[in-house]
Amino acid sequence: MAQQPGFAIATRRLGRTGADVTILGYGAMELRGRGGPAIAAAEAGRLLNAVLDGGINLIDTSIDYGQSEELIGRYLARRRDEYFLASKCGCPLGRRVLPRHRRHDYRAARVTAGVEQSLRRLRTDRLDLVQVHFSPSRARLDADRTVETLATLRDQGKIRFIGMSGTLPHLPEHLAMGVFDVFQIPYSAVQREHEDLITTAAKAGAGTLIRGGVARGGPAKNWKSEPIDLTPGEGPRRWEAAGLRELLDGMNGTEFMLRFTLSHPDVSAAIVGTSEPGHLRANLAAAEKGPLPADLYAEACRRLGRPTGYRCRE
Ligand SMILES: NC(=O)c1ccc[n+]([C@@H]2O[C@H](COP(=O)([O-])OP(=O)(O)OC[C@H]3O[C@@H](n4cnc5c(N)ncnc54)[C@H](OP(=O)(O)O)[C@@H]3O)[C@@H](O)[C@H]2O)c1
Numbered sequence: 001m002a003q004q005p006g007f008a009i010a011t012r013r014l015g016r017t018g019a020d021v022t023i024l025g026y027g028a029m030e031l032r033g034r035g036g037p038a039i040a041a042a043e044a045g046r047l048l049n050a051v052l053d054g055g056i057n058l059i060d061t062s063i064d065y066g067q068s069e070e071l072i073g074r075y076l077a078r079r080r081d082e083y084f085l086a087s088k089c090g091c092p093l094g095r096r097v098l099p100r101h102r103r104h105d106y107r108a109a110r111v112t113a114g115v116e117q118s119l120r121r122l123r124t125d126r127l128d129l130v131q132v133h134f135s136p137s138r139a140r141l142d143a144d145r146t147v148e149t150l151a152t153l154r155d156q157g158k159i160r161f162i163g164m165s166g167t168l169p170h171l172p173e174h175l176a177m178g179v180f181d182v183f184q185i186p187y188s189a190v191q192r193e194h195e196d197l198i199t200t201a202a203k204a205g206a207g208t209l210i211r212g213g214v215a216r217g218g219p220a221k222n223w224k225s226e227p228i229d230l231t232p233g234e235g236p237r238r239w240e241a242a243g244l245r246e247l248l249d250g251m252n253g254t255e256f257m258l259r260f261t262l263s264h265p266d267v268s269a270a271i272v273g274t275s276e277p278g279h280l281r282a283n284l285a286a287a288e289k290g291p292l293p294a295d296l297y298a299e300a301c302r303r304l305g306r307p308t309g310y311r312c313r314e
Helices: 041-053 068-082 108-122 138-144 146-155 171-177 195-203 215-221 234-241 253-263 277-289 294-304
Strands: 011-013 020-022 024-027 058-060 084-089 127-132 159-165 182-186 207-211 269-273
Touching: 020 024, 024 277, 041 068, 041 277, 058 207, 058 269, 068 084, 068 108, 084 108, 108 127, 108 146, 127 146, 127 182, 138 146, 138 171, 146 159, 159 207, 171 182, 171 195, 182 195, 195 207, 215 234, 215 253, 253 269, 253 277, 253 294
Parallel strands: 024 058, 024 269, 058 084, 084 127, 127 159, 159 182, 182 207, 207 269
Antiparallel strands: 011 020
């Protein structure tokens, strides 16, 4: 890969963590290997270094993403001070890959062993953020004493901040708990069910990390790829129904999606995943342009109307 030119990517405060993260983060799920795109280790290493060289300072991964944590550890540990590192907890240990393994456990033994495993794989002595994966109910979190476990790990200096990967129907009760520093939430022009909850989170002082921010590249891939959490066909249906293609004005669909996502004033960052160096460069260039022009954003919102219908993933 040719050397990555640096891009001037704006930063935003990640809520009460106080970290200034680039509005484009890197979502490392596409590095999972089995179940995902084929990518050789050396290629992944070049891609990960291109992420940092391109100006990104935020990386999201998970125990659930196969070899992702190990690749980050192997290729980026020596640059550890250059990025805010987020992973997840509650996931089955070992090298398992979603979506087949959703047997999450939020009790102390699993959460603690998971954090220890992440530290080893990521070759670091601290995780900046650990997010509870898969949006369990408050009742389950309380019964499993998950927040207490994470607080203990924080007191031990192994993790710095506590987050929730939250979706409806449980996200409102996670917000009401008042204990999470960051929420990871799905959102894009075709997936606006959590639009207002992003604002609620930000108003409470939490950081907001957006997944699905380019709708999995759907518009650029003739919708062969679709947003996770939506009923199949719903993303393209919303895209067509709103006539968003007519608003592209020279942009491709992914640039439009990303800049729409970044136009939400309460989004801290979009963690966009890719296994393709060219897509990384395109996303960096789009993020450098920042949010959509105000009139275009207003017209897109007018055409999209209010969000409807949500099929919760559990
Ligand atoms: N907490 C959770 O439950 C959860 C669930 C899912 C994801 N996540 C996190 O969020 C990150 C992103 O989530 P996501 O993958 O659902 O959504 P996303 O970022 O909207 O979509 C990523 C997909 O879009 C494609 N893409 C990226 N840039 C593109 C471009 N410029 N042109 C065309 N296609 C492009 C990528 O494929 P190519 O490889 O072809 O570029 C990849 O398959 C993940 O990596 C992960 O860190 C968290």
